[in-house]
Each structure stands twice: as C-alpha cells, then as structure tokens.
Amino acid sequence: MASDTDSARSRLPARHPRRARGFHRLAHNEPVKDPEALHALLTPEGRALLDEVRGTDPARELAVATRLRRTHPPDLVSAALGQARLRQRAVAKFGARDAARMFFTPDGVEQSTRASVAAHRAGRLAALGVRSVADLCCGIGGDAIALARAGIRVLAVDRDPVTVAAARANARELGLDALIEVREADVTEVGTGGCDAVFVDPARRGGRPGGGRIFAPEAYSPPLSWAVEAARTAPRAAALKLAPGIPHEVVPEGAEAEWISDGGEVKEAVLWFGTEPGTVRATLLPGPRTLLSRRLPDPPVRPPGRYLYEPDGAVIRAHLVAEAAEEVGGGLLDPTIAYVTSDALVTTEYATAYEITDRMPFNLKKLKALLRERGIGTLTVKKRGSAIEPEELRRKVRPQGPNAATVFLTRVAGAPTVLLGHPATL
Numbered sequence: 001m002a003s004d005t006d007s008a009r010s011r012l013p014a015r016h017p018r019r020a021r022g023f024h025r026l027a028h029n030e031p032v033k034d035p036e037a038l039h040a041l042l043t044p045e046g047r048a049l050l051d052e053v054r055g056t057d058p059a060r061e062l063a064v065a066t067r068l069r070r071t072h073p074p075d076l077v078s079a080a081l082g083q084a085r086l087r088q089r090a091v092a093k094f095g096a097r098d099a100a101r102m103f104f105t106p107d108g109v110e111q112s113t114r115a116s117v118a119a120h121r122a123g124r125l126a127a128l129g130v131r132s133v134a135d136l137c138c139g140i141g142g143d144a145i146a147l148a149r150a151g152i153r154v155l156a157v158d159r160d161p162v163t164v165a166a167a168r169a170n171a172r173e174l175g176l177d178a179l180i181e182v183r184e185a186d187v188t189e190v191g192t193g194g195c196d197a198v199f200v201d202p203a204r205r206g207g208r209p210g211g212g213r214i215f216a217p218e219a220y221s222p223p224l225s226w227a228v229e230a231a232r233t234a235p236r237a238a239a240l241k242l243a244p245g246i247p248h249e250v251v252p253e254g255a256e257a258e259w260i261s262d263g264g265e266v267k268e269a270v271l272w273f274g275t276e277p278g279t280v281r282a283t284l285l286p287g288p289r290t291l292l293s294r295r296l297p298d299p300p301v302r303p304p305g306r307y308l309y310e311p312d313g314a315v316i317r318a319h320l321v322a323e324a325a326e327e328v329g330g331g332l333l334d335p336t337i338a339y340v341t342s343d344a345l346v347t348t349e350y351a352t353a354y355e356i357t358d359r360m361p362f363n364l365k366k367l368k369a370l371l372r373e374r375g376i377g378t379l380t381v382k383k384r385g386s387a388i389e390p391e392e393l394r395r396k397v398r399p400q401g402p403n404a405a406t407v408f409l410t411r412v413a414g415a416p417t418v419l420l421g422h423p424a425t426l
Helices: 002-011 017-021 023-027 035-041 044-053 058-068 074-099 106-111 115-127 142-149 161-173 224-232 313-317 321-328 364-374 390-397
Strands: 132-136 153-158 180-184 197-200 237-242 256-262 265-273 280-285 289-292 307-311 331-334 337-342 351-361 376-383 403-412 415-423
Touching: 035 044, 035 074, 035 161, 044 058, 044 074, 058 074, 074 106, 074 115, 074 142, 106 161, 115 142, 115 197, 115 237, 115 256, 115 265, 115 280, 132 142, 142 153, 142 161, 142 180, 153 161, 161 180, 197 224, 224 237, 224 265, 256 313, 265 313, 280 313, 289 321, 307 313, 307 321, 313 321, 321 331, 321 337, 321 351, 331 403, 337 403, 351 364, 351 403, 364 376, 364 390, 364 403, 364 415, 376 390
Parallel strands: 132 153, 132 197, 153 180, 197 237, 256 280, 376 403
Antiparallel strands: 237 265, 256 265, 280 289, 307 337, 307 351, 331 337, 351 415, 403 415
16 A cells, blocks of 8 residues: 555645645545544535545545545545445445435444334334334434434434534435434433433444444443333333344343344344333344244254255244244254254245255265266355355365255254255245
C-alpha cells in the first residue's frame, strides 16, 4: 500500500502540498468516526460527493480519491468513499433502495438486523396492539425503521454519538422522523414508562470497534439480566434480540423463545414477553412459516432410508427436530446429529429433502473413485459430526465431470459415513 501511496503523491500537482500530507489517510477511505464527519456528508457538497462515488469499484477507489481530492477536502472524500463502500455492503440487509439513502458505520452494517427479520418482529408487536416502543441500543436505526413502518412510534436510544447521528439521519432520509425520536443516552438510565413496549438489542461484541463476539449473556452490554428486568416492566410486550446460539437453559421463566432464519440462514433468537409464556418456536422467512414445539420425545434412530431431510437451522436451534421428523415420518441417522431419514418423500416447509443414491463408510479413496465413476464435477459438501472440512474434501477428491451431487459427511449410529445424493423434488 505504501508504494501505491508514494506513487499517487508524486503525481499530485505541486500547488497542493497541504493536501498531499494527508493523502495516506485518504487512501484508506475510512468511514466516518465522529458526528461532525457524518454531518459533513449531509451538506450539499457531501451529498454531491456521495452521488458521484456511488457504486465505485473498490479497485478504482485510489484513482477516484486522487481525482476528487483536488477539488474537495481530503477527509470529506475519504468519508464519502468509505460510506459508499458501506452502502454496498448494506444492500444485502436493507435492500438497494434504502441502502443507497442511509448512513452507516462499520459496526452498524455488521450488527444491524436484516430488514426482513426486523419487519417480522415489528409485525408481531403491531399485532399485539403495541403503538409505542422504546428501542434500546438502537444502533444505526434498522429496527426503529421497521417499527415505524409498522405504524409504531419509537424512542430510539443509544450512547454512541456517531451511531446516534446515523440513526437520526436515517430516520430523516427515509421520511420517518415524525415517528422516530433518537436520543443519545445510556439505556440503563432512560425511563421507558411512556412506551407500550420495549425492544432491547444488547451489544454482543467487544468494546473496541471490530471487537470479537461475546457469547456469555451476562457479558452483553447491557447484561441479559438487566434486559429481562426491563422487559418485565413493559406495560404490553417486550422483545429481546439475542444471538441464535443462546442456550435454552438461560431462557427466563415466562418468556417465549423464537429462533428466526431468513433464506435458510439462522439470524437471531428473540425472547418475547407478553405473548405466550413458555412457547418455543422456529420461524422461517420469507413466509413466515412457524413450527411450534409440542415437546415431543427424541425421534427414533434408524438406518438410512431413501431420503435424507436437513432441518432448517432455526428448527435445529429451537430443538424442534423431533417436530420436523414427525412431519415426514422419519427418524435420526444418529442420536446426536440433526439429520432425519425416511423412506417417503414428504412435502415439508421445515427441512430440505435429498434423495440418497449411495452410502459407504468414510473412505476418501473410495469416495474419489465413486465421484469419478459418476462424473461428478460440481460437489456440494455438507457435514455434521465429521472433522473433515468441505474445502479439504474437495481438494483431496478433486471432482471432475459434467454432473452435480451433494455429499454428506456424517455419522450413522456412531460410525463415520458418507452419503451421496441430490435435492429431491415431488
């Protein structure tokens, strides 16, 4: 990077020595780190720059920055390019239309709820008759936006000034500022008595930017125990957003626990208060499709049948594999692994069905020979209960040929096993 910077600096006109001194910082195109920098992007000059750099290819950022800094303040150019990059990343969560108008921080993009999941939660609160919500630890405002679009008035609170500035800007840019009040404060010191409901999304990363994930609920900021007490005092309802890996043992008495996936990817767990105490559910988006716990015993273990069913991740996290197995009349390949097997192909919304064509004890040499015999060049690798990694397997078997298949690395009654098959259709 230093050589690129030195080269770019040598091409700058001699009449701009002051800007040249700041160029190394600009070359990194860092996103805004203080409210003033974000406010600068909201000025006419900042907005014009954002329009100009929209969709910039990362490979061209250095050249674009070099050109723009000749007529604009270097820090503003850097902030605009950093913001453009964040907006590109945010499309996956917020959609292209909203992401192009919103303002983000790096942690805000990383930690925000996907819009479809936030809309599902907001819809549930609206259906409970909630008309006002205290959104505690609001971040850049993704959940507040969903709540406001559901017709709910929002008090959005966060203690980070840059995050608060972004949340205010986002409410204004999306035309929702009449419904969203953003307040900079410590959520533990904010009174929520004027709101029907409480929504809490505790920070689950280290204190410094880009910090690692925190898995212990009492290490969240604020701790889970505080969030639960805040939820219990809400007049009508409350929802606490948690990591999907939260142990079932920490679900407090009287709460409903919901695990949510979107497009097959598990996104979060939610503890609900004021709904159905003790209920456990898996919700699959789009839909929603909801599987409720019936507290069934574990499915029986049986030999592999013609079909293998892979339950959705939310079903697995919610411990509802037995409910999914009952739907297809199946049993487990192994008592410790969430693969369901059956001789019947049954339509289910909660698992993906595969037709199994081959079964063998785990043996790389024999698997490689089988793939070569079948002309398998496109290989999808799935694993549960196996130590070998998918990329390692592909590297060792070197699939070649015109056909496609799915290989499952798993255990059958405790024995390492390979199952080969393909997605099944009725």
